Amino acid sequence: MEKFASRALLAFFLIFLTLPPAAYLLTGDQSFSETENRYLAQFPAWSPARLWDGSLALSLETYLADQFPGRSFWVRVKAAADAGIGKRDIGGAYLGRNGRLFEKKDRPPPELFRENLAHLARLAESSGLACTFLPVYSAATLYPEDLPPYAPLLPERRLLTEIRAALPPAVLMVDTWPALAAARAENIYFRTDHHWTQTGAYYAFRALAAEKGWTAPEQEPRAAGTPPFLGALSAQAPLPWLRGDEFPLWDEPAPVGIEIYVTDTGETLSSPYVYVNLSKKDLYTVFLGGNYSEIVIRTAANTGRRALVLKDSFAHALTPFLLPYYDEITLIDLRYFRPSLSAYLAERDFSEIYFIYNITWFAGDKNFHRVSE
């Protein structure tokens, strides 16, 4: 009996040692992992110098890990084991109740937040334009009861009062809290992505419209008809029991003649929705096609207003609602935008500026010094 168990272990070990190398040789390399939502390392470039200084060995180790046979299976096993041993966060995502994942960010240095505010305040004053700050809450602020106990997070509502205090009084602060809090039971934040749904963005837009005195049209969402959406957080914590959300897509805005120019790619789109991305893993890229440094949208709204929007990706789901109110909307993402912003402002004839940011991201964003350059 004991001997048989020993032999079985020996046989297992021999398979354990020989199967992976054989599988490496027999299976081809993959370039992208859908499970993890990232590109995988490829076979490293060989050179005697790289062999000599040891950097080839390091690249090979990354390559072997990324191309390990059946990698996505092992990735799930590890995530499930982490959850099984009681870990409350995996890969930068908090494991919440009700199948929710929340983004876990390192606490940014408080002085960075204050500097960011100072840069924005300076821009608001020096531009002389009407400015609107539309803060976007994180899912954790709306669903704190689903967070793991004691999970450290930035107190967004308190930060918001600091933002209000630091910006010039002329800056319009949109209070989106009542509308979003009232709609908590609806599908306003994805459970497995850090973004809000377009329904969440719609409620924020209603709050904005009320402040601006616009009569927002009564619109209805429709399901995009995609399989349930598993977002970026589920790639960080790929637990087998996570379930996706319905992906709501709101009707396209009314004015015809929309022309969207994406500077980074040179492409021109005729709709803020990039429908081909409905078949991709990251459905959120349906909105304006994803993250670009500069997008210029022209409409036939004929309002005489031209807006500059400094934003992160939370703004993408909201932008379609803004189109009927502007002749031109320029979206700038400071994470990717390199030219001088003051020169950019001087060259163009904007009538107002929007800041649309997630509060936590804003507090940790390291790109705002460009505003003053």
Place this chain on the structure above:
Amino acid sequence: MVFSGLPFLCFFLPAALALYYLAPRRARNGVLCLVSVVFYAWGEPVYVALMLFSIAANFAYGRCLEQRGPRRLDLLAIVLVNLALLGFFKYAAFLAENLNALGAALPVPDLPLPIGISFYTFQALSYVIDAYRGRCAVQRSLIDFGCYLALFPQLIAGPIVRYIAVAEQLRHRRESVAEFTAGIRLFAVGLAKKVLLANQFGLLWESCRAEPPDSLAGLAAWLCIVAFALQIYFDFSGYSDMALGLGHMFGFTFPLNFRYPYTARSVTEFWRRWHMTLSAWFREYVYIPLGGNRVSVPRHILNIAVVWTLTGIWHGAAWNFALWGAYFGLLLILEKYVWAGGLEKAPAWCGHLYCLIAVLVSWVFFSCASAGEALTYLRLMFGGAAAWSNDFALYQLISSGPLLIAGALGATRLPAAAWAALTRVRPGLSAWAGAVLAAGALLLSLAYIVNSGYNPFLYFRF
């Protein structure tokens, strides 16, 4: 190359085992020697030359000893050669920096430390000194000697195997299926300790360390240092288990390196259980030659101080390691001369508590690069924090709670005792459970290795 990586598990180990068992018996030491050089050269190709030189020089000393008989001067020369290599690559920069701080203007060499140099240099010294003393026969085969010094299972993180412990095995060893499977079990246990426990505690330690100290609660400071204590124990003892397991796969039996050190009741006992091959080496080749304890009390105290300062800087060329060693030396002297009787009479839990706190405090010195940082941590741990607890500390405690409990239990002899009891009562069940657990540990470790960018090697300063 490290044991807990894919290049080792998926390519090196299968190839090394295949080559070894396909080779005729007389060629096997040669195969081991060769694969060990490849093992070392991975990521560290330049320093292979250094290791080969060390093999050649120490082997040549043996042959010289055989022809000319034991001469003090020859021994001194070869010991100095070994120490000079170690000194130059490990301590030159440290020495230069300190002399410069005193006003000298020496160039500070900027050399990466050759991995494992402290381990194989100590092994080489054990050979030349024991050969000189006539305790072992001179090794006449360069291949066998190279095999001893470069043997990959214990090359980079110990145990420090004295030559006399394996001299016989180098020539006459018998591999067997039973020994091989025992090796698999040990290797699986070691790999799981490293990957499933040590690396996870390492993550906890690093996330606590990333917090700014002024917002760290007392509880978090304790968590931080407990996590470090568990990380270094499971990492180091895991490596030793893997080394022993790999040794068995090739027919070798290496000495035990760790015996539940955190269950000790005094610091003296802790060091009889922690990195046993290192303390044995210092006892044999430094402490006893200095006269050990058969000298006057002041001389004995001096001996302890010397040995423990050396033990400290063996772990790294920096003042915090010297301080760490000196701290242990001081505690050992105190235990010998001041509170020995008190400790023995005190109830067991007092001894355990005292030893644990003493060792945890030592890890603060060990892990903090500067004295200022170490003092900050000690202050936070002993009542100087702004708060005893906060969200961060409670979150980490809950999130890592089960892991911490598993680690704390795993550091005692309870699992081994339970296993022994099961084997006594139901030997068949225990054999099968052992096989299933070993296989499971290997697979789960593999999942963590494939997945994790986090696989630190802690001994790059040793």
